[in-house]
């Protein structure tokens with residue numbers, strides 16, 4: 561599944577006729593509609609120089625959490641740690657921000673541009689224990705392409 565999806569993601573992200581925002585929107589929709597255990601897919605970005613994340617393009621139910629301070633929740637922790645965070649059971653996490661009661665598992669993978677953590681992809685699943693190393697490798701690949709897109713001249 562991930563293998564077949566890689567070229568589609570690559571094709572979408574190099575399409576410079578579309579704005580970066582639209583490409584990320586379409587990417588979020590593509591991942592959510594193709595991968596059965598992806599129930600919410602979205603990007604958060606550092607909000608200027610502030611120590612907080614701001615919600616960018618996403619696919620899935622709207623969330624109240626459009627701003628997340630660094631350190632808060634799974635997303636805020638990744639903004640500080642610069643490391644992937646795989647949560648097999650969100651109920652077992654103390655520092656977690658619930659977006660929907662249906663969510664059981666979550667994965668967050670940071671997005672580095674020129675070595676700097678500028679944001680992250682966040683995915684929620686309604687199935688317990690649904691993320692593996694394969695998701696991590698795939699999402700690292702996706703984010704490497706997103707990083708290339710951000711290196712394009714505006």
Ligand code: SME
Nearest residue numbers: 623633634635656657659
């Ligand atoms: N659960 C996340 C908040 C973002 S929502 O999942 C969209 C967290 O704990 O950081």
